[in-house]
Amino acid sequence: MYEARADCETGDLWTEGKHYRFEGPETESKDFYGYISMKDTETGKRVGMSNADRGHEFGAMWLKLCPVGWPYNDIPVQRTFATADRYGEFMGHNVSLMFHHQKQHIFVYSQPKASIAGSIKPETVVFRGWSVPNEWISGIAYIFKKGRDPAPYLVSGYDNGSLQLTLQGKAPIRDGCNVVGYSDKSPNAKLVFDRGE
Structure with a gap:
């Protein structure tokens, strides 16, 4: 069991006395490609996705606390969404x-x-x-x-x-x-x- 809190607006996550920040989709690990990745704010480095590094676990915590995915500052939660990038x-x-x-x-x-x-x-x-x-x-x-x-x-x-x-x-x-x-x-x-x- 863990305790965690997040600021869904800014992308910040705190757990076990540490501070992490939403870093977008994982692109470095082929096993976790597309999962949410987090950055350690103290070191400035992306958290690895291995069981020892626990990056996938921190991404899951983020999504549990902030189920809309992207931080609100990155993609505001509004009734409509339009973008020129229609991928x-x-x-x-x-x-x-x-x-x-x-x-x-x-x-x-x-x-x-x-x-x-x-x-x-x-x-x-x-x-x-x-x-x-x-x-x-x-x-x-x-x-x-x-x-x-x-x-x-x-x-x-x-x-x-x-x-x-x-x-x-x-x-x-x-x-x-x-x-x-x-x-x-x-x-x-x-x-x-x-x-x-």
């Missing part, structure tokens, strides 16, 4: 066309279906978090109701490169404006993104 892929989701910004780990509506186009605009964020290609994906999804703020909830899944990417989590239950609970029986508890659409 990623289009996917279908409930008849809407989505875009997965793979570098930032953010899914947005690209062309909302007609029935929701009045309340959900292009570039509206439906998921933000972290993913490792051909492995796991986790973060925060949002459900929408006209005239209400988006309701966030934790989701996770496996991205093995197949035609469908499925995220699951207990989705918010609303009573009017208020979220009164969470349920895995909600239709929003399972989000399916189709690469073949």
Whole structure:
């Protein structure tokens, strides 16, 4: 068991009397390529990913405390996300066309279906978090109701490169404006993104 705290805005993590900082995706270790890497603020060096160095463990701590992945100062948490760097892929989701910004780990509506186009605009964020290609994906999804703020909830899944990417989590239950609970029986508890659409 560990104790840790993080500043999700700045990218700082403190645990076991040490201070680390979010360093982006791991690029040096082929076994942990794409995982979150951390830098030791005292030495200024990236923490290794071996069991002895524990870099992968510190990255997992960060993601547990800051499930949107990137620090807010790097990628602000906003209702919409647009960037000129459109590296990623289009996917279908409930008849809407989505875009997965793979570098930032953010899914947005690209062309909302007609029935929701009045309340959900292009570039509206439906998921933000972290993913490792051909492995796991986790973060925060949002459900929408006209005239209400988006309701966030934790989701996770496996991205093995197949035609469908499925995220699951207990989705918010609303009573009017208020979220009164969470349920895995909600239709929003399972989000399916189709690469073949």
